[in-house]
Every structure is written in structure tokens, then in C-alpha cells.
Amino acid sequence: MSTMGNSTNIFWQESPVGKLERQKLLNQKGCVVWITGLSGSGKSTLACSLSRELHTRGKLSYILDGDNVRHGLNKDLGFKAEDRTENIRRVGEVAKLFADAGLICIASLISPYRKDRDACRAMLPDAFIEVFMNMPLALCEERDPKGLYKLARAGKIKGFTGIDDPYEPPLNCEIELNQKDGVCPTPSAMAGEVITYLEDKGYLQD
Secondary structure, eight states, rough: EEEEEEEEEEEOOOOOOOOHHHHHHHHHHOOEEEEOOOOSHHHHHHHHHHHHHHHHOOOEEEEEHHHHTOOOOOTTTTSSHHHHHHHHHHHHHHHHHHHHHTTTEEEEEOOOOOHHHHHHHHSSSSEEEEEOOOOOHOOOOOOOSSSHHHHTTTTTSSSTTTTTBOOOOOOOEEEEOOOBBTTTTEEEEEEEHHHHHHHHTTTTOO
């Protein structure tokens, strides 16, 4: 019996089927691929391309998209610093469950604060792969796929990451993706780089 946060008198219920058994069934190892970067840096594009490539290889993945989770799980949260922290904490906990189930969980979120990402890494010290979409702000603002930078520059959105709220880049990410000679790699090329990492680290086989 234990106390966790505001919950008291709770017990951990063990499952009769363990993580190793689930991974053997799926012929893969559960992990979290955490894609971070500015809005417009290509996080969702990479997540979708990676998920499709994994599917073609017979590997089970699931995408936790930053906007999508705010339609349900995190619809009660705004964009204040404390809400952003709680947003990332919740996604980290869900991602941890997916990884424990044996899936390759692809989390695609701006996740601007280093301490919040590091807290998620601490949940999965041996199965957390941080992918930094290191694209210049000017490029992201030029793309502006959702029109948010324009609104932020006009003062209609406050606390927008990269404009009037900071983005803290990773210090020790597993993968960093950026332009090469001023040219962005294609989605398939970026996904291929992540796939190579997963293969090399043994995540794509039991």
C-alpha cells in the first residue's frame, strides 16, 4: 500500500503478462521516440513518415501528437508555463504505458522546456529517444503551416514559443535533424535516420 501524489491507500496490480512477453509477441522492443522542436519544424511530418515506415516493416507504433492530445486528454490545459509542464507530464505517462505495452510510441510535441523533457526521459531511462528538429526559426516562420507565427507577431497570441516564450534545445539528444547546405532533408530521409537508429539499438526485434 502506498501514497502517490494526492492518491492514498493504493496498490500496484501486477499483470499476468509481462513486458518481455508482449515484446516477444510483437517482435519489437517498446520505446518512446520523442520529437521536439519549434512549431513548423516538421515534427508531425516526421512522426507520420516514421509511423508509415514502421508499419511497412510490420512494426506497431502509435503517434501522440501535441495538438491531438489537447482535443481530449489535455483539453483542460492552456499554454501557461505550468499547463505546458502538466501537458508534457501527462503525455510522458501515456507514452510510458505504450512503451510498456511493447509499442514504439512516437510523441510529437514542441515540448519547449528542457526540464519537462528530462522528466519524461527519467520515466524511461533505457527506452527514450529524443529527436531534435533543429530547424531555424526563420524557416519555421516562413512555413507557418497553421498561421500561428503571423498571429504571434501581430500580438494576437501571447506566450508563443520562439517569439515571446523560450525554446530550450536539448543538450544530449539521441538524434538531431537539421538542414544540410541550406536544404531540409525529405520526410523519408529523416524517418530513415530514425529507423537506422532503432535498428542499431535493437528496438526493431525482440
